[in-house]
Amino acid sequence: MLALIQRVSEAAVRIDGETVGEIGRGLLVFFCAERGDADADLDRFAERLLKLRCFADEAGRMNRSVQDVAGGLLVVSQFTLAADTASGNRPGFSGAAAPDDGRRLYEAFVERLRSSHGPVAAGRFGADMKVSLVNDGPVTLWLRSPAREAARAA
Template sequence: MRALIQRVAEARVEVEGATLGEIGPGLLVLVCAMQGDSEAEADRLAGRIARLRIFRDDAGRMNLSVRDIGGAALVVSQFTLAADTSRGNRPGLSAAAAPEDGRRLYDHFAGRLQSEGLPVATGRFGADMKVSLLNDGPVTIWMDTAD
């Protein structure tokens, strides 16, 4: 699985003008299931993200996790993280998991983050979403379970 994680002061996701998910301080997690991924990759990625120390401590050092600060996670599916841009001008997306597998792993991942003790808000899998965020730092981290 792949994830692009952004430390945010706030974030929200809308579909057709209705807010589906909204958080204050925490993480916006754009996530993509890849072909061959299973619940094991989703579990590993969720655990790593919950423990990722990218929030400032009292000394101003990035030494705290989202759990440590009492933050939340907004999880948004984004199959374009599977984009292959090595040829031509149109990204290839065939490395992404099939939609039914992607949905299952997206839901599993969000549930696993919640079981890590995080309040979790989500978008809608496969929908045309509008994501708004106030990036804090900015801090943006790329994670891939294949690495």
């Protein structure tokens, strides 16, 4: 699993002109399930996201999590994060989870976040979505599941 996280002052996702999710201050999370990801990794991944310290404290240091600041979460599925751009001009997506697995993991991830955090909005898996945001900072971070981080380090 991997996620591209943007600290935002506001964000929204629209499908066919209808707003299906929006937040004020918080995190916009583009989520991607990769081949080989398992449900067992979801709890740890959600916990890492919720505890990620990327909001400023009184001294202006990034020492507060989205939970600490009672911020919102907007989670959008984005299989293109798994793109392989190492060769050629057309990205390959063989590293992304199969659509059924991707949907299941995305929906389970959103539910885990909702069960342990207040405001959680979401896009719709596989839909053509229009995402708007005001990046705060700007702060943009990558988050990978622990298993993927270990594999990258090896």
